[in-house]
Amino acid sequence: MEExxxxxxxxxxxxxxxxxxxxxxLVVFPHMIVPLFISRIPSIKAINHCLAGDRxxxxxxxxxxDMEKPKAKALYKVGTIAQILKTLTLPDGSLRILIHAMNRAxxxxxSKFTPYIEARLQSIDDGIDGRDIVELExxxxxxxxxxxxxxxxxxxxxxxxxxxxxxxxxxGRLADLVASTLELKIPEAQDVLNVVDPLKRLQKVNSLLxxxxxxxxxxxxxxxxxxxxxxxxxxxxxxxxxxxxIQEELGEGDPTLDDIQHVLKKIKRKxxxxxxxxxxxxxxxxxxxxxxxxxxxxxVQNYLDWIADLPWSKMTRDNLDIRKAARVxxxxxxxxxxxxxxxxxxxxxxxxxxxxxxxxLCFVGPPGVGKTSLGKSIARALGRxxxxxxxxxxxxxxxxxxxxxxxxxxxxxxxxxxINQAGTSNPVFMMDEVDKIGSDFRGDPSAALLEVLDxxxxxxxxxxxxxxxxxxxxVLFITTANLLDTILPAFRDRLETIELTxxxxxxxxxxxxxFLLPKQIREQGLRRNQISVSDAIVKKIxxxxxxxxxxxxxxxxxxxxxxxxxxxxxxxxxxxxxxTVTNLDRYLGAPKVFKEQKMKKxxxxxxxxxxxxxxxxxxxxxxxxxxxGQGRLSLTGQLGEVMKESAxxxxxxxxxxxxxxxxxxxxxxxNDIHIHVPEGGTPKDGPSAGIAIVASMVSACTGKxxxxxxxxxxxxxxxxxxxxxxxxxxxVLAARRVGISKVIMPAxxxxxxxxxxxxxxxxxxxxxxxxxxxxxxxxxxx
Numbered sequence: 027m028e029e030x031x032x033x034x035x036x037x038x039x040x041x042x043x044x045x046x047x048x049x050x051x052l053v054v055f056p057h058m059i060v061p062l063f064i065s066r067i068p069s070i071k072a073i074n075h076c077l078a079g080d081r082x083x084x085x086x087x088x089x090x091x092d093m094e095k096p097k098a099k100a101l102y103k104v105g106t107i108a109q110i111l112k113t114l115t116l117p118d119g120s121l122r123i124l125i126h127a128m129n130r131a132x133x134x135x136x137s138k139f140t141p142y143i144e145a146r147l148q149s150i151d152d153g154i155d156g157r158d159i160v161e162l163e164x165x166x167x168x169x170x171x172x173x174x175x176x177x178x179x180x181x182x183x184x185x186x187x188x189x190x191x192x193x194x195x196x197x198g199r200l201a202d203l204v205a206s207t208l209e210l211k212i213p214e215a216q217d218v219l220n221v222v223d224p225l226k227r228l229q230k231v232n233s234l235l236x237x238x239x240x241x242x243x244x245x246x247x248x249x250x251x252x253x254x255x256x257x258x259x260x261x262x263x264x265x266x267x268x269x270x271x272i273q274e275e276l277g278e279g280d281p282t283l284d285d286i287q288h289v290l291k292k293i294k295r296k297x298x299x300x301x302x303x304x305x306x307x308x309x310x311x312x313x314x315x316x317x318x319x320x321x322x323x324x325x326v327q328n329y330l331d332w333i334a335d336l337p338w339s340k341m342t343r344d345n346l347d348i349r350k351a352a353r354v355x356x357x358x359x360x361x362x363x364x365x366x367x368x369x370x371x372x373x374x375x376x377x378x379x380x381x382x383x384x385x386x387l388c389f390v391g392p393p394g395v396g397k398t399s400l401g402k403s404i405a406r407a408l409g410r411x412x413x414x415x416x417x418x419x420x421x422x423x424x425x426x427x428x429x430x431x432x433x434x435x436x437x438x439x440x441x442x443x444x445i446n447q448a449g450t451s452n453p454v455f456m457m458d459e460v461d462k463i464g465s466d467f468r469g470d471p472s473a474a475l476l477e478v479l480d481x482x483x484x485x486x487x488x489x490x491x492x493x494x495x496x497x498x499x500x501v502l503f504i505t506t507a508n509l510l511d512t513i514l515p516a517f518r519d520r521l522e523t524i525e526l527t528x529x530x531x532x533x534x535x536x537x538x539x540x541f542l543l544p545k546q547i548r549e550q551g552l553r554r555n556q557i558s559v560s561d562a563i564v565k566k567i568x569x570x571x572x573x574x575x576x577x578x579x580x581x582x583x584x585x586x587x588x589x590x591x592x593x594x595x596x597x598x599x600x601x602x603x604x605x606t607v608t609n610l611d612r613y614l615g616a617p618k619v620f621k622e623q624k625m626k627k628x629x630x631x632x633x634x635x636x637x638x639x640x641x642x643x644x645x646x647x648x649x650x651x652x653x654x655g656q657g658r659l660s661l662t663g664q665l666g667e668v669m670k671e672s673a674x675x676x677x678x679x680x681x682x683x684x685x686x687x688x689x690x691x692x693x694x695x696x697n698d699i700h701i702h703v704p705e706g707g708t709p710k711d712g713p714s715a716g717i718a719i720v721a722s723m724v725s726a727c728t729g730k731x732x733x734x735x736x737x738x739x740x741x742x743x744x745x746x747x748x749x750x751x752x753x754x755x756x757x758v759l760a761a762r763r764v765g766i767s768k769v770i771m772p773a774x775x776x777x778x779x780x781x782x783x784x785x786x787x788x789x790x791x792x793x794x795x796x797x798x799x800x801x802x803x804x805x806x807x808x
Contacts, residue, residue, distance in 0.1 A: 040107060040131060044084040045072035046143040050091040053215035054106045054127045055202035064121040066094070072142035073110065073121055081110045084131065084145055087216060096143075103133045104220045107147070130219065152198040152224050162197055165228040169204055172235045179242035180249075183207055197224035201231045208238055285327070286310055289334045297339040302494045306333060325431055332438060332492065336445065341452045341500065345409035346377040358403035359396055360537045361783075365389070365524055369404055372502075383481040384452070384502040388460070388518075390510055391526030392642035392756070394576020397506040398458060400526075404504065405454035413444040418459030423469025426478070428491035438491040441478055441498070452500035460517075461507035472514040479503055479520045508641070527755040528575025528642040530762060530786045531568055538564045542581045550588040557591050557603045559584075563610060570617035573763060575642025575756065587613045625734035628807050631726035634766065635718030636739040636757035637710065643756030645737065645764055647704055648718045650726035655698030663703030666711025673701050675744055676720040679798065680727065683746075686799075689727050699723065714751035716742035717770065720798055721805050731807040733768070737761045738805065740772045746798045750774040755782050762786060768793060770801050 047062075047069055054060055064070055076083045086105040088096050106127040114122040130150040137144045170192055177183055187207060194200045205218040214234065221227040293306055309326050316323040345351055351373055355366045368387070375382055389397040398414065405412035420426075428439035437443070444455055463471050477483045478498060486495035510518060529537065543559060564584075572579040590613045591603040605613065625632060625647070635646040659677050661670050680687065681694055701719065703710055718738040725732045739757055741749040750772045751757075761769055773794035779787065795801055 040129070040147060040149045041080065041082060043137055043144055043146055044082055044107065045075050046084050046086050046101070046105075046136075046145045047072055048096050048101060048143065049085055049087045051212060053087050053210075053212060053219055054085045054108065054125075055206050055219060056106055056127050056129055057199055057202060058127045058206060059111070059124065060127065061122065061124050064123060068095070068140070068142040070119070070121055073113065073123060075142065076110055077113065083108055083110060083125070084133075084147060085125070085127065086133070086145070087212060095139075097139065098136050101133070102216050102220075104150070104216070105131060105133070106219075107131050130222070150222055152222070162225055162228065165225070165232055166195070166197060166200060169200065169228065169232055169235060172232070172239060173204065173207075175239055176235070176242060179239065179246050181238070181242055197228050201227040204231050204235060208234055210234065286313060286330070289327075289330045292334045293330070296334070296337070298333070299338070299495065302333065302338070305494060306330065325436075329431060329491075332442075332446070333494075336442070336496070337448070337450050338496075340450050342410050342450045344373070344376055344452075345407065346373060348373055348377075351407040354407040355403055358406070358541075359400060360540060361529075361533055362396070362400065362526065365400060365526065368522075368524060369407065373408070383485075383499045386479045386481065386503045386505070386521055388505045388507060388510075388521035388523045389526050390507050390523055392508060392528055392575035392639075394574055394578030395526045395528060396576070397526055398456065401454060401456035401504045401506075404502070408454065408502070410502070411448040411450050411453040412456070413448045413453050414456040414458060415440045415444055416458045417471065418462040419464060420471050421464040421466045421468055423471050423474045424490065426471050426474040428489040430490050431493075436491055438489050439474075441487070442489045442492065442496065445496070445498075445501070451497065452502070454502045454504060457503065457505045459507070460505045461509050461512045470514070472517045476516060476520065479505075479517070527753075527781070528759045529577060530759055530783055531565065532785045533783065534568050534577055534580060535561060535564055537577050538568075538580060538584060542577060542584050546581065546585045546588045550585065550592045552588060552592055552595070555602060556595060557588065557605070559587065559605045562607060563605050566607060566610060567614070571614055573618075575759065583614055628731040628734050630729055630731050631722055633718045633722040633725065633732045633805070634734070634737045635715040636737050636760060636769070637712065637715065638753030638756045643753065643758070643760030645760050645766075646710065646715060646718070648715060648722040649702045649704065650719075650722040651700050651702075652697045652726050653700070654696065657694045657696070658698045660698065660700040661702075662700070663706050664709050665703060666709060668713050669703075669711050669715060672713050672716040672742065673719050675742055676716060676723055678744055679720065679742065679746060680723055682744075683799075687724055687728055693727065699726070713741035713749075714739050714757075716740060717748060717795075717798060717801055721801060724802065725806065732805055733807055735766055736768045736770060736805045737766045738770045738801065740770070740795070742798060748772045748795055748797060754778040758782055758786060758790060762789060767791060768804070770795055770804060772796070 047064075048066075049062075052060075064073060072083065084105055085108050086101045089100050089102065090096075093100050107129050108125040108127040110123055111126050112124040116122060131147045132150055133145045134148050135146045137146060173183065173188065173191060177188070187203070191200065191203055194203065201218070201224060205215060208231075210218070218227060218230055218234075221230055290306065290310055293303070298306070309330060313323050313326045313330075316326070348370055352366065352370055355369065359366075372385060389400065391397060401414065402412050424439065426439045426441060428442060429436035438446075441455075445451065445453070448455075457475075460472075460475075465472065477487055481499060484498040484501075487498045488495055505521060507513060510523065513521075539561070543564070544554075547554060547557060567583050567587075568580060571583050574580070587605060587610075591605075594603065611617070625634065631650040631652075633648045635648050637644050637646050659673065661673055665673075677699065680689075684691060684693070701722070703715075717740040720742060721732055721738055724730070737757075739751050739754075741751060743749065754771065754775055755778070758769060767789070768791045770793045773796045776794055779792060793804055795804075
């Protein structure tokens with residue numbers, strides 16, 4: 027420990043040269059006794075040289091403590107001449123010495139740096155001017171008082187040093203003593219050592235001492251605040267222990283522990299799997315060791331509450347009466363025979379095999395055909411609970427799998443939340459809009475659903491929040507989509523796809539009569555005898571006010587009619603409201619004009635094609651024109667790559683068959699051909715417009731008109747064959763909507779006519795073709 031000599035130093039003569047002992051992170055002031063540990067070889071040699079002589083060594087502080095062999099620029103210029111009092115050689119060759127610092131000295135130069143550092147010294151003597159005695163006395167008193175203040179504020183200063191400081195009247199020694207007691211950084215301590223004038227040294231030390239008092243004051247305030255908080259926590263703990271003891275005496279338990287015991291009993295009654303029960307017991311033991319009300323205890327308690335609320339082994343009994351289920355499905359939905367048949371098959375197998383796993387169905391079709399409502403109907407037919415979640419626009423994988431409990435506000439994913447909402451482990455679980463799931467840096471929700479929708483894996487689905495296996499194998503999952511193209515292939519592979527096509531006019535009429543009109547009369551507060559809507563009115567609404575694959579807009583228009591009627595009745599109108607052809611526009615306004623209408627007259631270079639979109643079937647007008655040029659082919663209308671390739675194939679086929687079409691051989695060398703598909707703001711793609719493009723191009727090149735009553739669909743090849751296409755029912759419905767009477771289609775698609783209602787087939791003549799050559803006699807006007 028550093029000490030100060032409290033006796034007068036003997037006079038000695040400062041040597042002209044002295045070995046130098048570089049010090050790391052230490053400034054030694056005069057009159058200090060300091061123990062030092064010496065390990066550097068040059069320093070050990072310097073000590074040994076001093077021991078063989080006058081035992082005097084010069085102490086200099088390094089500017090950088092990391093430098094192993096400091097040079098002149100790395101050492102401060104003012105240091106302390108000291109006498110070596112004792113030495114001790116340690117087993118590893120290093121030295122332990124005790125030195126007595128005596129006087130300041132300044133380096134005037136270095137005489138050598140090997141084998142040790144040797145410096146030329148100049149003595150520094152303290153002196154005081156008599157004119158500064160009053161200020162000096164004031165500074166001495168203030169410093170002694172400040173030292174006592176530091177002790178009161180908690181600074182540790184030994185009683186011997188305080189007694190010695192109070193007895194000192196020499197300003198220089200007092201300044202050095204106080205500077206050594208303060209926790210100064212090396213530059214600050216060296217600045218004090220550099221000051222020769224005792225008065226200025228006292229002023230500097232007094233300023234440092236004032237800063238120290240401010241730091242100690244803030245430190246004490248922080249300590250008091252922290253101690254107060256600790257005392258409050260300890261007091262709460264003692265009070266809780268006392269409350270616990272009182273509750274035990276009264277025969278009452280700890281409310282928190284009582285809640286945990288209640289949750290444990292609830293979980294045990296649910297017959298959770300063994301792995302789950304072990305985790306529950308482990309978490310319950312953790313919460314018993316935690317401080318009640320702590321953040322972690324709340325997280326664990328919420329976790330146990332989720333486990334307790336889930337229907338681990340609770341199942342609803344399926345309605346296995348096939349006839350009753352069929353009756354329920356027919357009551358809720360018109361037609362949709364394929365879907366109803368699949369559900370009845372599932373029930374039949376379920377009746378024979380109780381352990382069968384639930385299928386993963388995917389209803390694909392345009393908006394408004396009843397995909398979501400069909401899920402509710404299936405749940406009612408099965409006697410199960412129904413849960414629906416919408417996946418449209420979801421981009422975060424955690425929405426499916428949940429967040430880990432380490433996150434603030436963590437929750438299970440939508441799957442486990444839906445099961446909890448249903449209250450059973452075998453609900454009908456509908457996932458809407460799976461074709462509109464997105465993906466970004468937060469993961470791909472479609473990939474997270476792979477485990478959920480795989481019957482071979484979902485018996486042990488692990489949510490990130492629960493971190494326990496949950497059996498989803500008894501859940502009947504139903505997904506809905508408008509298109510399959512945007513669904514991840516691996517995800518699509520797990521789905522049993524059932525297509526729901528658009529409705530024909532006759533089907534819409536039946537749906538409106540049996541479902542939509544009674545529903546809207548009821549919802550608008552009317553009675554059946556207060557409004558009359560005939561079949562003719564419904565047909566007029568279908569044809570002149572709506573144009574869609576489903577019946578959503580049809581229901582809106584019927585609702586508008588019912589609302590207007592309700593308004594009149596509320597205003598005091600008597601009798602039955604009769605909706606007729608002549609007054610329908612008073613309810614719905616003038617008939618709407620739709621983009622989809624067939625051509626007004628037969629045209630040259632314009633053919634009618636059929637297409638399928640996510641909104642159902644539609645018609646495309648393929649327009650072709652020719653102009654003087656160099657045989658270039660231009661394609662416009664925002665066409666996709668496949669459709670562009672169909673146009674290129676059509677061009678090549680026509681050029682090879684130019685003679686049979688009576689087109690001059692030089693026609694293609696001297697003319698440019700431009701193909702355009704209107705509504706350029708809508709992207710178009712697919713190969714099924716191939717024969718329509720051929721008809722349009724041949725018409726433009728020969729001047730023959732294409733019949734406006736003919737629509738064409740089919741993919742072409744360079745050899746003139748026509749390949750099959752998909753979505754035939756949607757295309758036929760689109761043709762029927764605009765009044766087309768003939769549809770030219772691939773012969774291979776003849777089998778698909780069985781899926782088209784018989785009433786619809788009566789209004790359209792279907793012409794089957796195998797090669798391109800067969801279409802011209804039918805499509806062109808003679």
